[in-house]
Amino acid sequence: MMELLAPLNAYLVAQFGPTGPMMALVVLGGLMIAAVLPALVRRKPDPLDRLHASAGLGPQRDIAKSPERAQLRLDAGNDKLEKFAGFLEPQTAEEMSEAMMRMTRAGYRGKNAVRTFHAAQFALGIAFLALGVAYSFLTSTGEVSTTTLLMSVLLPGGFGYYLPKYWVERRIQVRREEIQNGFPDALDLLLVCVEAGQSLDQGIIRVSKELAQGYPALAEEFAMIAHEIKAGKDKIQVLRGFGDRVAVPDVNSFVTVMIQSQTFGTSIADALRVYASDMRDKRVMRAEEAANKIPTKMTLGTMMFTVPPLLIILVGPSVHDMLDTFDKLNSSM
Incomplete structure (x- = not known):
């Protein structure tokens, strides 16, 4: 072998x-x-x-x-x-x-x-x-x-x-960022629907249709909430499932507010109005935070792509003249 x-x-x-x-x-x-x-x-x-x-x-x-x-x-x-x-x-x-x-x-x-x-x-x-x-x-x-x-x-x-x-x-x-960015707009639309006389279920359906173009992931989640409520599932369980699926802190806080409003019988419109205002403020704060980070992020790029060409433009002619001068001295000697 x-x-x-x-x-x-x-x-x-x-x-x-x-x-x-x-x-x-x-x-x-x-x-x-x-x-x-x-x-x-x-x-x-x-x-x-x-x-x-x-x-x-x-x-x-x-x-x-x-x-x-x-x-x-x-x-x-x-x-x-x-x-x-x-x-x-x-x-x-x-x-x-x-x-x-x-x-x-x-x-x-x-x-x-x-x-x-x-x-x-x-x-x-x-x-x-x-x-x-x-x-x-x-x-x-x-x-x-x-x-x-x-x-x-x-x-x-x-x-x-x-x-x-x-x-x-x-x-x-990516889906979390999309849901987080579009959630304040969704709350504003939902608040308008509720204040116009629609129920929370009807407002969720309308919001899912309106957000389909701008925030498809969030519209899909709202559409799923509407379908689960239509199927007869308990609304509190539906809202908790919504918070578990997206795993976004703002959405989890919204779910907690809605469950408390549903449990204690308080006005949903008032809760939505206060919470929507807070979400708008948070979005502005996140935008300002991102804007404040831009100068720090641009510092390295500025140094890499701006300083070398600037040095070449400013120092390059002087170096060229010095080299020519040295060549003439060497040739004369």
């Missing part, structure tokens, strides 16, 4: 250096994992596991087949990722709820959003890892150090794995 592997080992060392056999083993292991993974996902349940599950033996039951796990999965219909749900979705109700909330805050409300997110992480991680391996094979002309190999293979894989997470976090940040 060693006599058969010796020529292959020598060929790999000659082509890719001392790390050639290790690179070949990494590629072979990746291919074996890719070949075995679908079979593991599609494997039939063990009859012994069914017997343990029916007998109610908790420690020996498969978590993915337990009733608690079954409740976490939503009916995906013809979803192509349904057969990979046990591999792509969280295994506990708390983790599933947290993942769903994070995807909702990013604007992805589909029932398969969590599954798609983890599938994208897995696919991009494998794809960038394969690209790193291919890059190492194609660009290596001699001996390749282990550090270079790890950097060229593992770094792209990690980048591909964390790219969807960065995208989701960026989406959450």
Whole structure:
């Protein structure tokens, strides 16, 4: 056996250096994992596991087949990722709820959003890892150090794995900023609707329509509130859900004010008027704070892009004349 592997080992060392056999083993292991993974996902349940599950033996039951796990999965219909749900979705109700909330805050409300997110992480991680391996094979002309190999293979894989997470976090940040910037205008519109004689529910519907062009994320949230109230859900629960979804301090304060007004029977118009005024003042203060930061941020750019050209214009002719003078002195001597 060693006599058969010796020529292959020598060929790999000659082509890719001392790390050639290790690179070949990494590629072979990746291919074996890719070949075995679908079979593991599609494997039939063990009859012994069914017997343990029916007998109610908790420690020996498969978590993915337990009733608690079954409740976490939503009916995906013809979803192509349904057969990979046990591999792509969280295994506990708390983790599933947290993942769903994070995807909702990013604007992805589909029932398969969590599954798609983890599938994208897995696919991009494998794809960038394969690209790193291919890059190492194609660009290596001699001996390749282990550090270079790890950097060229593992770094792209990690980048591909964390790219969807960065995208989701960026989406959450952008939506929060949009909701925070548009919330004072939404309160003013809601106050106008309430003072005009409309109920709070009708005002929310009207605000969702008016804000669809300027602040689509906030309009979507108000539209969801209106649909949940129409469906018969308790208004206090709807408002609390609104605050949990957006996770913006101003919205959470508004939810608290509305719940207190609903509970104690105080005037909603008065509460909205006071709170809308406070939100306008806060927006002005945030604008002033951002304006005060501009000179500090522009200092570095001014020094980098203004001072060097200015020095060239002012000092350049003098330096040129000095060089000419030195050349004339050297030629005369």
